[in-house]
Amino acid sequence: MTTTLSISTTALTAKQYREARARRAKRAGLLKHVFLIATSLIMIYPLIWMISASFKPDNQIFGSLSLWPATFDWDNYSQGWNALSVSFTRFFWNSTFVTVLSVIGNVISCSFAAYAFARLEFTGKNMWFALMMMTLMVPYHVVLIPQYLLFLNLGWVNTYLPLIVPKFLAGEAFFIFLMIQFFRQLPRELDEAAMIDGCSPFKIYWAIIMPLSLPAMATAAIFSFIWTWEDFLGPLVYLNKIEDYTVPLALRMFLSQDGASQYGPMFAMSILSILPIFLFFIIFQRLIIRGIAMSGLK
């Protein structure tokens, strides 16, 4: 008698437990969505506000929270494009030039270094690896002054060389690290089989490692694109002539100009300056998000 009773009690509690859990999960789920939607709206509001401001005449921009311009006005874009003494055609071309070369340099030189660290054996490898990881911690500001003096002596100031050449010398340890993580996941048997067939290390890199690590290369290329495109300090230090300016330097000129009635054009150009990054983000979202989780963890 007592045994049956106790069994049925437990059965009941287990069922109750499951139901209560489901109820609670549902309520929590709803709360969570409310929280997440509210947070994402607040997060994204400033960006949408900037888009809308780029279509508003100056007298409507401030003192209002509204996101919908009374009239859609493309004037800010055409005005902004030519608002500075040099047109934005030039600035976008400069930025593109620096960015494309930097991406190429980063991907080639960092994948070389990563291949050496991940796949080749040589004396002193561990020491170099430790030193490479240490450079991750060094702020750019510490090397900035001697690098500036070096480039000044080479006569490279006011050229793009100080911005591009370091990228061909695997300066971004972050990318090396990212690629090492990826290369290590590739089966070593591939290299060994190729070696037995008489492939040189270069051939192995080119014909096996490279094609198999396209996602890692793409991730490095995307981050390299975004960071170079947004870079401000490098161009600020090395470029002094307005016709050499990259887009971020040009944007800053809107702030230093006196008659501050240029808000609309300034926002319009700001929107155009982040448009390429935004598009890259939409297209390559998966790679970007996986890249962060991979370099961050494993």
Add this chain to the structure above:
Amino acid sequence: MEKFFRRNFAGYAFLAPWLIGFFLLAIGPILASLYLSFTKYNIVRPPQWIGLDNYFYMFEFDDRFKKALQVTFTFVTISVPAKLIFALGVAMALDKGIRAIGWYRALFYLPSILGGSIAVAILWRQLFNYDGVVNSALRLVGLDGPYWLADPKYSLWTLIVLAVWQFGSPMLIFLAGLRAIPQELYEAAEIDAAGPVRKFFAITVPLLAPVIFFNLVLQMIEAFKSFSGAFIISGGSGAPLDSLLFFTVYLYDEAFSYLRMGYASALAWVLLLIIAAFTAIAFWTSKYWVHYENERG
């Protein structure tokens, strides 16, 4: 000898670009800036050895240096924990197969990817204008917002908010870490009638400790290095009243506005040592609160 050469040739050939960069652009400059930090140097005349004078001056007389330290420390100690707490909160809400996770993740990450740009720094200046969006929103609830950018009491908060707004990458890393916690632990805890708070402190925090630690170190270094936001929002000078004088902004100002390359190099070395010290402290304390799964005892 020939065998040694052949064994190492490929490795060093592939490493060559990095090695050149390492000597010319990393370790070389680090040592050069150490040397310059003991000199007086304005580019025009050759460096003049003055021993430790730069450092003495810095700690004895330089009020802007002290101000820069104070601003930077305040920024780091408020923005980093706030950002991590926010990132963890959102990551926990996103965990466990919520619907439309991809959308949320993308929306939350977007500010981080745009946040370093000058466009966003410019936007921030306008949001916190006296008649900008933030004060308009405050007026809706009947509050009269201050002059955020002109009042040194409030100006640093605009940059702290800007930093927290970019919580995307620690959030993604937390999300990956939360996925690795076995679900059974939570179920077992629930059967033992543990509430959400108890579950958070008894399961989530200890199992996530390595990830929290990783994010903490990374974000701390990032915060010490941050530059463009403060530079743009303060108009390049750390204004108002040096309340936005980040260490990096001060360094840039000394080096490139006043051409005091020796003094700026000394500042750079102080920054390097501060970051190294903070990282070391973080690693040292981590013994007491971070335990890795494959560890024994």
